Amino acid sequence: MDEPTLAVFKLASCDGCQLTLLDCEDELLALADRVRISHFLEASSAVEPGPYDLSLVEGSVTTAEDAARVRAIRAASRRLVTIGACATAGGIQALRNFADVEEYRRTVYASPEYIATLATSTPVSAHVDVDFELRGCPIDRRQLLEVVTAFLAGRKPDVPDHSVCFECKRRGTVCVTVAHGTPCLGPVTHAGCGALCPAFGRGCYGCFGPSGSVNLPALIPRLRSDGLDDDGVRRLLHSFNGSAFDEEVPP
Template identity: 75%
Template sequence: MSGVDRRPTMAVWKFASCDGCQLTLLDCEDELLPLADQVRISYFLEATSAAGPGPYDLSLVDGSITTPADAERIRHIRDVSRYLVTIGACATAGGIQALRNFADVAEFRAAVYASPEYVETLADSTAISLNVPVDFELRGCPVDRGQLLEVITAHLAGRRPDISDHSVCFPCKRRGTVCLPVAKGVPCLGPVTHDGCGALCPAYGRGCYGCFGPSGSTNLPAFVPLLRRDGMSGLDVVRVLRTFNTAAPEFAAASSALAEAERPPEAGQRDATGEPGPGQDGAAPRHRWEDE
């Protein structure tokens, strides 16, 4: 390749996250060199401090939006990116840090930091798609290595990624795993969870814990009684739905409804009406400035 470098440019961006999804890209050891032949990695601070200029053909975004500065930064990234893909539960659903959406972030801040006045943060942790338009969302905590490569490969070929929206039960049955809830009464989130891992946990006798978030077609009101049948208390169900994808709308709606039902009577008169509390209606979290 002499003269002009015609490779598409790729950037990897970090927001609020543990960086695990970016590490998944670095973990593609065998494919990294062939990948570097196909794309020019222009911006990837996790891998190199040399940041190339935009615009970028493909932007991979890791992490959720939790600060006013990040809310600005993602708009700029959108502006300089042709195709924007979110990678992982933080970027796609707000991550585990979206637990703050169900609580008082000022209280957290005061408890954790010696000088909380120096910490500028938003009341909610939000998915990238609630801030800017997103071209493709890759799920998982962390993302699956094979799926990440498939998204990049498909982008290079100009085709749709071979990534399904269906439940974990599909790959679970395909690989011949015996259904845990049916045969052992083990609670499993598989029927409402997005495929992507290939039904890894059930294959090792462990119920799915939903790290890929809700599938494209869920029925949580019909599903929650199954978790209860298999021994989970109402609080257990709230907790299992409030992990890495706590703010995913389907999980948030179900956990909020249950949390409301489980709330002790002295917590307020709201129980009698069954009305959800503010910010707990399961809808996509509003973008609230913490000090408003």
């Protein structure tokens, strides 16, 4: 029986999620014994043609070339999993979705006429069917290994969709909002980071995107009572997963 094939692709991103895979080190070596890594330019220039049994895609769609490329990746992949905030929600570059991208282009680039880009940064799922979305900025290595091994074994990944608050309680972290009045997105953010920021006395920034049950209308008044005005609330929500948290702040 032939080994299953694994491919890793990059669109518009910082490469951080691919580096998470490389940082698995010993686990990656064990994985390499079970699969054939056919396409992973971050690790090797050797490339084999598809079809691929499992493709991991990092990065958002920000150009027409990205859109065409992700369609080609989907066509060559039996299973496609998006990894990281860019691929699942448009990423930090989706801040352009709330502004004038032409103004950005004129301001940032000396020769803007050479820059070809879309007006928005969108997740891969806005363009093709996706079999699973693994959130995070960057993703968590334990969740990544679970997703990869699950798909190779033909089962559903065991990645809970509860909030960061659950992780705070599990590790015994005092709630920074209740104890100190610190603005925190933990109640609406997908778990996976181990509640890293609250453990160090900082509010959650929403790196892992919305959890399975999000109630922003209930959270926003609390953020206001913790000292944020409407602009501060928007800034907090419009960061790593801005488009995923895109909901009008009520007056």
